[in-house]
Amino acid sequence: MITFEDVVKVYPGGGTAVDHLSMELPTGKMTVLVGPSGCGKTTSLRMINRMIEPTAGRILIDGEDVTAKNEALLRRGIGYVIQHAGLFPHRTVLDNVATVPVLTGSTRRAARAKALELLERVGLPEQFAKRYPAQLSGGQQQRVGVARALAADPPIMLMDEPFSAVDPVVRLQLHDEFLRLQQDLGKTIVMVTHDIDEALKLGDRVAVLREGGHLAQFGTPRDLVTNPADDFVSGFVGRDRGLRGLSFDSAADLPVQAVDGLSLDDAGRPLGWPSDSGLRPTNGTFTKEDSLRTVTDLVISSPVGIAVRVGPDGAADGLVSHHDLADHLASRRS
Numbered sequence: 001m002i003t004f005e006d007v008v009k010v011y012p013g014g015g016t017a018v019d020h021l022s023m024e025l026p027t028g029k030m031t032v033l034v035g036p037s038g039c040g041k042t043t044s045l046r047m048i049n050r051m052i053e054p055t056a057g058r059i060l061i062d063g064e065d066v067t068a069k070n071e072a073l074l075r076r077g078i079g080y081v082i083q084h085a086g087l088f089p090h091r092t093v094l095d096n097v098a099t100v101p102v103l104t105g106s107t108r109r110a111a112r113a114k115a116l117e118l119l120e121r122v123g124l125p126e127q128f129a130k131r132y133p134a135q136l137s138g139g140q141q142q143r144v145g146v147a148r149a150l151a152a153d154p155p156i157m158l159m160d161e162p163f164s165a166v167d168p169v170v171r172l173q174l175h176d177e178f179l180r181l182q183q184d185l186g187k188t189i190v191m192v193t194h195d196i197d198e199a200l201k202l203g204d205r206v207a208v209l210r211e212g213g214h215l216a217q218f219g220t221p222r223d224l225v226t227n228p229a230d231d232f233v234s235g236f237v238g239r240d241r242g243l244r245g246l247s248f249d250s251a252a253d254l255p256v257q258a259v260d261g262l263s264l265d266d267a268g269r270p271l272g273w274p275s276d277s278g279l280r281p282t283n284g285t286f287t288k289e290d291s292l293r294t295v296t297d298l299v300i301s302s303p304v305g306i307a308v309r310v311g312p313d314g315a316a317d318g319l320v321s322h323h324d325l326a327d328h329l330a331s332r333r334s
């Protein structure tokens with residue numbers, strides 16, 4: 001666990017960047033620091049690995065004050081990923097990832113084998129290994145940055161706007177890959193972003209900071225959406241809070257109607273809705289594991305206003321209409 005205990009940072013000649021910040025970031029989870037520009041996110045992040053020293057207060061890792069630790073040893077256990085990846089431009093992708101393990105005592109051969117494995121894990125097959133950073137897209141560079149931070153196998157990773165330099169489509173793809181990776185690795189991650197959507201999607205915990213380095217709220221994404229602490233947080237989380245809240249509710253309890261009127265293949269998988277001009281697409285399907293937000297989206301985008309549920313084998317096993325969904329949402333309120 002990383003504990004912030006009444007941490008203050010005042011820059012010489014500047015104002016208060018972080019103001020009496022106290023929070024506990026759980027081990028093996030991802031905590032996202034989010035807030036408007038200048039609210040102290042990066043300062044808070046960099047105090048964890050002592051790139052910046054607090055003016056007052058303490059930061060503890062598993063109960064031990066970071067200032068009591070040897071700086072080099074401390075940083076060896078903390079990976080650091082920054083915007084634009086910060087790669088060494090004159091080293092190949094492979095050497096970018098293998099550099100730290102070599103510095104910390106791995107043989108060159110072992111470090112390179114590990115680097116190849118990590119590159120594969122972040123979605124970069126072997127043919128990228130010999131390229132130089134300038135020969136990669138922004139999204140590919142970010143992946144190398146993540147692989148490089150993972151190479152030393154640090155229990156903690158600090159990530160400062162790691163996905164902000166890539167376009168929105170690639171960013172969504174990187175998010176999904178990152179969530180899968182984190183599910184396997186279970187690192188303690190602290191990530192900075194100013195994008196609330198990114199924070200709510202990736203964070204197990206989210207710390208919302210406001211101007212002057214004040215903590216406005218610390219909680220799960222669901223806490224922030226369903227129970228914002230004040231107008232600042234609700235304004236920051238956005239006007240579509242109701243819709244966002246549906247992402248946290250499972251479709252498992254949603255009553256469905258029998259499948260009727262839908263054209264199916266021999267295995268019972270949906271082909272489309274018959275109409276005079278041929279089959280109209282279902283525009284996607286959902287399973288019991290999906291959220292009510294997904295179902296709402298399907299109902300809205302379906303050409304017939306009906307979402308199709310499928311089982312694990314892909315066969316259609318239920319239908320949900322506008323009315324069914326509205327009734328279910330209304331019943332949750334009572």
Ligand SMILES: Nc1ncnc2c1ncn2[C@@H]1O[C@H](COP(=O)(O)OP(=O)(O)OP(=O)(O)O)[C@@H](O)[C@H]1O
Nearest residue numbers: 011012014017036037038039040041042043044194
């Ligand atoms: N070295 C410095 N000297 C003086 N003031 C600084 C220094 N670094 C940051 N600040 C100030 O401290 C405050 C917090 O900065 P910080 O970079 O932590 O914010 P941030 O939330 O990460 O911002 P952004 O989203 O724009 O990156 C800002 O007002 C900034 O101007």
